[in-house]
Amino acid sequence: MSGARIVPGAGELRAITSGHPKGYAQRWTFGVPSWRHVSEGGFRRERYLVVRLDEVTARRYVTEQHYLSGWPAAMHRFGLLDTEAEAGPDGQTVNGHALVGVTVLASPMNERVLTHAFPRLIPYAQSVELARLVVSASVPANGETFLVAQALRMAADHGVRGVVSFADPMSRKRRTDHGTVIASPGHLGIVYQALGARFAGRSTARSLLFLPDGSVLSARSKAKVTGGEAGAQAVIRNLESLGARPRREEESPSGWLAEVLPAIGVHPTRHPGNLRYLLLAGRTRQDRSRTVFGMPAMPYPKWEADRRPLPGSPTT
Incomplete structure (x- = not known):
């Protein structure tokens, strides 16, 4: 495949040369996307901690930082702490350390989201949805996979065995006082691919x-x-x-x-369906192997061409 390769330069991200883009991790700061490349290095596991969060702390971080300002029906909340930073992007601290990322396991509105994926697990108890994943721009690439992997291990201690997560490949725009900007450039779920999740196709296409x-x-x-x-x-x-x-x-x-x-500019838009990923939770490989999938594995989706815009750039 061919397309533009995104590289950082002059304080922004710009497309140069050809070749399929890879190795970039998306970050969020007050709803604005940015990117960190694995070639930067710098992620040290010993610098970061993953802890359980209370509802108020997790909700504040997610609603301020994520492009989806809404809050899901959260069941388990986990935070990424930077032990060497004074405070996170909005000044939040937990146990004296900067809060620089949050992931939320939640109850989806429809039980079938869980039972189709994990038919042998008890929905809302043993199976849940990964509904939010937000990591600060200060965290190098690989921070998001560290956060999710640790969160799944901790969730397993509370009986969670299977997790469904969706990546929305459709870009979203937001109207602001400065014109229309990209609220989200669309996702392929690369973080879930890096974690070895099972890709189980798309959710139902619909008009939004x-x-x-x-x-x-x-x-x-x-x-x-x-x-x-x-x-x-x-x-x-x-x-x-x-x-x-x-x-x-x-x-x-x-x-x-x-x-x-x-x-106010609202018209039905046809959505092709979100990309569905299935993750296993457990402290050991044996624990994870006991969970039976209800959906076959499919090849991971890849961008045919680079679709990632310049963060915050005006669009038409």
Whole structure:
């Protein structure tokens, strides 16, 4: 395959020469992506610790740093601590050390996400979803694999045996005061490939409603508004913060949505489906070998051409 090879230069990432790009690890700082290359070196396992986190600490870090500002139904939360740094990107510390990464194991909305992948495991107990993985730009390449590997070992102590994770290959854009920027350039799940995860194909293709901030307006959120359910006001306030006009008293919620969504630039976008990876948790190889997959292994996906944009660069 051919494509642009991304290399760091002049404080940014630029594409030069040809050849398939590899060896780059994605990082996040206040929702802005950046990249670290393995050739930089510098990752020393003895410098970092992985610890369990409380809900408040993990949630603050993820919602401030990750491009998806929402918070999943977290079950297990783990933090990457830098023992040689004074503080993380937002000043957070845990046990006196800088918090520089978080991964979250959570409950997916649909139980079948877990039972299809691990039919012999008890969903939400022995099988869970890896819903968030965020690592600071200060951490060299290989930091994310270290964090996930340690987190899986620690989760195994609480009965977790199988983990499903999804990588979204579709890029997302976010509207800001400075124009439209890339919120996420799309992912192939290279970190899971590096961990030897099983690639189990794509999730179901579907149409999504991308909001101006790069998040998705789910069918469940729409139903809350149209049905006047609990949580509807939070959805409405979010849409108004993104530019939707207030709903007039005489108009129906469904009619209001039909008008304001196109007005703020929301249109259905066909999504090909996320890339599904299956990981095993356990302290020993024997523990991990006892878990039976419910899906066949497929070849790892690769970019046919480099799709990674310049972080923070304007787009059209």
